[in-house]
Structure formats: structure tokens, C-alpha cells
Amino acid sequence: MMGITDLIAAFINEELEQADGVLELQRSDLAQRFGCVPSQINYVMSTRFSPEWGYIVESRRGGNGYIRISRVRMDRQTLLMHVINSLGSELDYASARAILTNLAESGAVSVEAANCMLSAVSQRALQSVPQAYRGVLRSDIIKHVLIQLV
Numbered sequence: 001m002m003g004i005t006d007l008i009a010a011f012i013n014e015e016l017e018q019a020d021g022v023l024e025l026q027r028s029d030l031a032q033r034f035g036c037v038p039s040q041i042n043y044v045m046s047t048r049f050s051p052e053w054g055y056i057v058e059s060r061r062g063g064n065g066y067i068r069i070s071r072v073r074m075d076r077q078t079l080l081m082h083v084i085n086s087l088g089s090e091l092d093y094a095s096a097r098a099i100l101t102n103l104a105e106s107g108a109v110s111v112e113a114a115n116c117m118l119s120a121v122s123q124r125a126l127q128s129v130p131q132a133y134r135g136v137l138r139s140d141i142i143k144h145v146l147i148q149l150v
Contacts, residue, residue: 008034008041009048012069021071027059030067041067051082053102079108080150084143090135096121096142109149117145 002010008030016023031038049055049069058068074082083099091099097118104114119125121138129137 004034004036004040005044005048008036008044012044012049016069016071022068023070024066024068027061027067045069047098051086054079054106076108077150079103079106080146083108084146084150087139087143089139091121091139091142092135093121093123093138096138099142109146113145113149117142120145 011030011034012023012025015025027038027041030041034040045057045059045067049057051072054072054074056070056072058070060066080103083103087099100109100114100118103109104111109117121141123134126134126137
């Protein structure tokens, strides 16, 4: 069974296909269509249509607010550099998993490399590191491995 997030993402993907990769939507229209709050639309945008997934999202809030989604095609090196530059100073495990899964699905890194990095930054691998430093270490490890793959 698909959750609301999956349904919204699937709808946007279908609309993007029909619009040749550039789509403009009203946040309130989407929220009304799916019977959810506008913040749910924001969540879908930030988790499913981020640069790591190959999208640029522009938005304007307010009465006539809109969301413009553009699908971007980038080569492997550009994508990896973009991900490296967009990683913050800390990274939780769920975000690391999402980023590495996206990179593997796009073919920017092999499934094996993604799984190795994920294993290296797992809670179990970092259990001897104090909790307060795990996110920083996780981000640094992924950045440095991705730099080697560029």
C-alpha cells in the first residue's frame, strides 16, 4: 500500500513526464487534491525532489505561491561534486542512506560502493564514537569517499 508521500511523488513524476521535465504547481492545489496539509507537500519536495535526486525546486510562498520543479540531467562527476558540496557538517544515518541510495539508483556510484559507505557510517560501526560526534564523522567519511570516486 502506498502512503500519501508516495502518492504525491508519483503524481508529480507523472506530471513531470507529460510536461517534458519542467512543471509548475500550486502547493495549495496539491494539498487539496490529496487531502493533506501544505507542509506535507513541502516534505515531499525536500525528500523526493532534491538535487540529489536530479531536480531543482524553486518555490514562492504566499497567495499566488507556486512550486517549479525542473529535472536536471548531469554527468556523474557533476552530480558527485554537487552532493559533496551540499552535504552539511553533520549527517544522520537516515539521510546518509537516502543520499547513497539515490546515488546508486542514478548509477553515480555502484551499489557495492554505496553499501560499503553505508556500512562504514552505520550506528553499529560508529558505536564507539560519542553520540554527539557521529553525525560529523558520518558526513566527513561520506565526503572523503565520494571525493575519491570523482
